[in-house]
Amino acid sequence: MFSILVSCLLAFSVPQTVFAEIGGDLNCTQYNGTMFVYTPSAVACSNSISDASCEVLYPTEDELGYPAAGNSAGRPIACFTTAAETPAPVDPDMKKAALSNCAKTCGFCCITDDYNCPNAQFPRLNCATITNAQCLDPNWRTIIATDCPSACGFCNQGGCVDAVVDCANDRSICQSVGMQEFVNQNCQRTCGRCGSSTGSPGVPGGGSCSTYQADSSSSCTAWAGNGFCTNTFYTEAQRKSFCATTCRIC
Numbered sequence: 064m065f066s067i068l069v070s071c072l073l074a075f076s077v078p079q080t081v082f083a084e085i086g087g088d089l090n091c092t093q094y095n096g097t098m099f100v101y102t103p104s105a106v107a108c109s110n111s112i113s114d115a116s117c118e119v120l121y122p123t124e125d126e127l128g129y130p131a132a133g134n135s136a137g138r139p140i141a142c143f144t145t146a147a148e149t150p151a152p153v154d155p156d157m158k159k160a161a162l163s164n165c166a167k168t169c170g171f172c173c174i175t176d177d178y179n180c181p182n183a184q185f186p187r188l189n190c191a192t193i194t195n196a197q198c199l200d201p202n203w204r205t206i207i208a209t210d211c212p213s214a215c216g217f218c219n220q221g222g223c224v225d226a227v228v229d230c231a232n233d234r235s236i237c238q239s240v241g242m243q244e245f246v247n248q249n250c251q252r253t254c255g256r257c258g259s260s261t262g263s264p265g266v267p268g269g270g271s272c273s274t275y276q277a278d279s280s281s282s283c284t285a286w287a288g289n290g291f292c293t294n295t296f297y298t299e300a301q302r303k304s305f306c307a308t309t310c311r312i313c
């Protein structure tokens with residue numbers, strides 16, 4: 064009886080699995096011209112429990128498997144609802160549980176704290192195309208941290224990241240005489256070598272006036288943390304027009 068029920072359910076669910084489509088909400092997806100697909104930052108984080116446990120808690124019936132950058136696999140249904148089949152309403156509690164345990168398996172990385180912040184207003188590169196390989200690449204990491212922090216989970220780093228990963232494995236290198244050139248170049252965050260890392264991050268010292276034109280953007284604090292006020296890629300006029308108060312531009 065039960066197995067008949069199951070095979071009926073499977074039979075009915077076939078059309079849905081063939082036309083794989085992201086159900087629930089569209090967080091961490093983008094329209095690629097044909098359909099909604101996951102962004103790279105949808106799956107850029109790690110699950111906080113093992114991947115194997117997440118796959119048991121959040122099984123997928125989609126023929127495409129689990130969410131991956133650029134695919135349109137249906138989000139495992141338990142990631143966002145208590146219902147048994149889609150379309151189903153989003154249950155905030157289910158989503159919250161998925162976010163804290165299995166954000167990667169559910170394709171929700173982009174809305175976890177480390178991935179959920181504004182990027183620079185005028186980033187030097189297209190934040191939406193950044194891949195996981197770039198997030199780990201010493202040549203890219205420091206640029207991404209100031210311009211596209213949300214792409215690599217750098218939101219709470221104030222624009223200051225180590226260029227290479229794993230500096231913190233051995234913090235004694237920060238003091239080692241023969242390692243100074245290396246750590247200045249590669250372990251800026253771990254060894255405290257980012258410019259003006261004391262005080263308010265990324266805000267230059269005051270100018271000659273004592274009042275400033277009001278900020279026109281409400282995101283200035285976050286942008287300042289990501290280097291907006293000091294990044295010479297922006298003109299002084301641009302900084303002033305958005306964040307005169309936060310950046311203290313007369």
Ligand SMILES: *[C@@H]1O[C@H](CO)[C@@H](O)[C@H](O)[C@H]1NC(C)=O
Pocket residue numbers: 088089090091153
């Ligand atoms: C993201 O999820 C929230 C809550 O489920 C929803 O209100 C919002 O519309 C979603 N955003 C997108 C782009 O789907």
Ligand SMILES: *[C@@H]1O[C@H](CO)[C@@H](O)[C@H](O)[C@H]1NC(C)=O
Pocket residue numbers: 095096097098100133134135
């Ligand atoms: C959109 O993504 C789907 C699934 O990965 C792919 O088959 C399709 O070719 C993509 N469309 C464009 C215009 O890139």
